[in-house]
Amino acid sequence: MAEEIIIVETTFHPVTWGSFILRGLVALLIGIPVLIWTNTATEVVVTLIGILIISAAILVLVLALSARAGDSLSVELLLVGIVGLILGAAAILYPLIAAAALTVLIAVMMIFFGFIDLSIAIFHPEYTRHRLVLGFSAALSVLLGGIFFFLPSLGAFVLIAVYLGLFAVIYGLMSIAIGIIVRSEQKRAMV
Numbered sequence: 001m002a003e004e005i006i007i008v009e010t011t012f013h014p015v016t017w018g019s020f021i022l023r024g025l026v027a028l029l030i031g032i033p034v035l036i037w038t039n040t041a042t043e044v045v046v047t048l049i050g051i052l053i054i055s056a057a058i059l060v061l062v063l064a065l066s067a068r069a070g071d072s073l074s075v076e077l078l079l080v081g082i083v084g085l086i087l088g089a090a091a092i093l094y095p096l097i098a099a100a101a102l103t104v105l106i107a108v109m110m111i112f113f114g115f116i117d118l119s120i121a122i123f124h125p126e127y128t129r130h131r132l133v134l135g136f137s138a139a140l141s142v143l144l145g146g147i148f149f150f151l152p153s154l155g156a157f158v159l160i161a162v163y164l165g166l167f168a169v170i171y172g173l174m175s176i177a178i179g180i181i182v183r184s185e186q187k188r189a190m191v
Contacts, residue, residue: 016182017179017180017182017183017186018179019179020175020176020178020179020182021175021176021179021180023172023175024171024172024173024174024175024176024177024178024179025172025176026172027168027169027171027172027175028168028169028172028173028176030164030168030172031164031165031166031167031168031169031170031171031172032165032169034160034161034164034165034168035161035165035166035169038157038160038161038165039096039157041160041161041164041165042095042096042099042156042157042160043095043096043099044095045099045160045164046091046095046096046098046099046102047091047092047095049091049098049102050087050088050089050090050091050092050095050098051088051092052088053084053087053088053091054084054085054088054089054092055088056084057080057081057082057083057084057085057087057088058081058085060077060080060081060084061077061078061081061082061085063077063081064077064078064080064081065078096153096156099152099153099156099160100152100153100155100156101152102156103148103152103153103155103156103159104148104149104152106145106148106155106159107144107145107146107147107148107149107152107155108145108149109145110141110142110144110145110148111141111142111145111146111149113141114138114139114140114141114142114145115138115142116138117134117135117137117138117141118135118138118139118142120134120138121134121135121138122135
């Protein structure tokens with residue numbers, strides 16, 4: 001049976017040099033202020049997380065109130081919804097404290113998984129051929145987790161600045177560079 005190939009030509013090109021430039025400029029408009037005003041960016045991110053928690057809590061409360069009265073699930077959902085409202089409101093009212101608390105949770109996870117990876121690298125060489133890389137990664141995870149645990153405000157600022165600000169700036173510059181390259185290739189193809 002012969003396969004039939006159908007080629008459809010369109011004039012729509014979602015990947016144009018201008019889209020890369022625009023995406024890069026937007027990323028720079030986000031990344032540079034985050035790096036300059038990391039404290040404010042941290043508050044904004046935690047406030048948005050608080051709004052997300054409140055939205056989820058409201059949905060859980062609706063589920064709890066729509067369940068049959070006396071059902072154990074309805075009581076559990078009601079408690080989860082109330083706790084969610086309290087945590088979301090706390091994140092909005094006290095964003096820097098909430099950021100520090102979230103950083104402590106992240107730090108505990110970093111330390112926990114760092115020790116697990118370190119134990120695998122040391123005691124179970126049969127699981128990985130790259131023990132040195134795994135051991136280094138684990139040690140770095142434990143070290144950064146310890147720093148974030150004992151200095152949670154610093155950790156929150158570093159997480160926001162590095163993961164949001166620095167990433168956005170690098171991504172923005174790379175997108176602009178790609179846009180310039182695509183534009184020059186399009187010009188060359190037209191000649």
